Amino acid sequence: MMAAMLTRRDFLQTTACALGGLAFVNCNVPGAASPTASLTAASPPGAQGRRREVVVNGKRAKTVDVHAHCAVPEALARLNLKLEGAFLRPDLDMMTAVSARLAAMDEQGIDVEALSINPNWYKAERDLARQVITIQNEKLAEVCAAHPERFVAFATVALQFPDLAAEQLEESVKKYGLRGAAIGGSVNGEELSDPKFHPFWAKVEQLGVVVFIHPQPDGAPAQLSQRLTGNGYLNNVIGNPLETTIALSHLIFEGTFDKFPGVKVIAAHAGGFLPSYSGRADHGCPTRPDVCPGGTHGSIKKTPSAYLTQLYYDTMVFHPEGVRHLVAEVGASQLLVGTDAPYPWTKTAVDLILQTPGLADADKMAMLGGTAARLLGIQ
Numbered sequence: 001m002m003a004a005m006l007t008r009r010d011f012l013q014t015t016a017c018a019l020g021g022l023a024f025v026n027c028n029v030p031g032a033a034s035p036t037a038s039l040t041a042a043s044p045p046g047a048q049g050r051r052r053e054v055v056v057n058g059k060r061a062k063t064v065d066v067h068a069h070c071a072v073p074e075a076l077a078r079l080n081l082k083l084e085g086a087f088l089r090p091d092l093d094m095m096t097a098v099s100a101r102l103a104a105m106d107e108q109g110i111d112v113e114a115l116s117i118n119p120n121w122y123k124a125e126r127d128l129a130r131q132v133i134t135i136q137n138e139k140l141a142e143v144c145a146a147h148p149e150r151f152v153a154f155a156t157v158a159l160q161f162p163d164l165a166a167e168q169l170e171e172s173v174k175k176y177g178l179r180g181a182a183i184g185g186s187v188n189g190e191e192l193s194d195p196k197f198h199p200f201w202a203k204v205e206q207l208g209v210v211v212f213i214h215p216q217p218d219g220a221p222a223q224l225s226q227r228l229t230g231n232g233y234l235n236n237v238i239g240n241p242l243e244t245t246i247a248l249s250h251l252i253f254e255g256t257f258d259k260f261p262g263v264k265v266i267a268a269h270a271g272g273f274l275p276s277y278s279g280r281a282d283h284g285c286p287t288r289p290d291v292c293p294g295g296t297h298g299s300i301k302k303t304p305s306a307y308l309t310q311l312y313y314d315t316m317v318f319h320p321e322g323v324r325h326l327v328a329e330v331g332a333s334q335l336l337v338g339t340d341a342p343y344p345w346t347k348t349a350v351d352l353i354l355q356t357p358g359l360a361d362a363d364k365m366a367m368l369g370g371t372a373a374r375l376l377g378i379q
């Protein structure tokens, strides 16, 4: 695959040079008089169509983006939805927009994306949900097979039917080679810690795969829609991390992580507000023991913040100081690159890690991709 891509790129480059030089192609021909020479020389590496190779202290880092979205038009059609507008962006389609996606990955120094699809099928009845999931997981497997060096994927599951979701996850992992599941932060108003979802968590633990929790619009953003209006994109900026914060808090405080200690979770958007408020989580029950019967923190086995160091998080906080703080709260071993591609939140997710103060080279290597590769079974 790699050889084929390089060959094609070389071909394009040669062609472009033959045509007299295009602005974004570096025609590396000695003595070539190109009107764009100074422009290309001044352009960042990615703008020339070259794949950015991330290096830490002389060592090539294989970078993995665990937070990358896509969608499948055929599945959306079953739900009477289609790819249009700013949310269901047309470039979520891996069949038509894969070249642009690969170019963006090359430019940003992302070697592998772990693809996920935001749930919008939790209200579908069982047969329809089954069809939507089958279509999506087959397409995800297809795109990963077509680009095995660049994409892995999280399975979609019909979590409103936990038994079916468990079945779908097992099939996705064993039949399609998908690497885990992507789920929302709640399911039709029900918390992920609800005992009805135990069959799903049991299957996750049994398979030893990872679950990516990403907020979907019908959770906290919709429930607080009257408050999150106005300037600032607050339904996302506040609503999305809040949804994740609530989801993780219930999984901790309702004992789900005690019951299924082998469950591995990656939380989107750096786990929302939770890592920044871990001290508050630890002090709630001791302050009001009457609402936490059973022990110092209710009936859970550990101090709430102790659970945070067993979860994984993307580093979508945009400031190096934010990543430094995350490292202090949860440990460098728990942090992964996230971009939210193709949504244009960031083009510098790799640089964010490289610029975070106080990190050892081994921490950077782990955060850039080492840990994600281990969690997702990437060679």
Ligand SMILES: [Zn+2]
Pocket (backbone or CB within 6 Å): 067, 069, 214, 268, 340
């Ligand atoms: Zn996202």
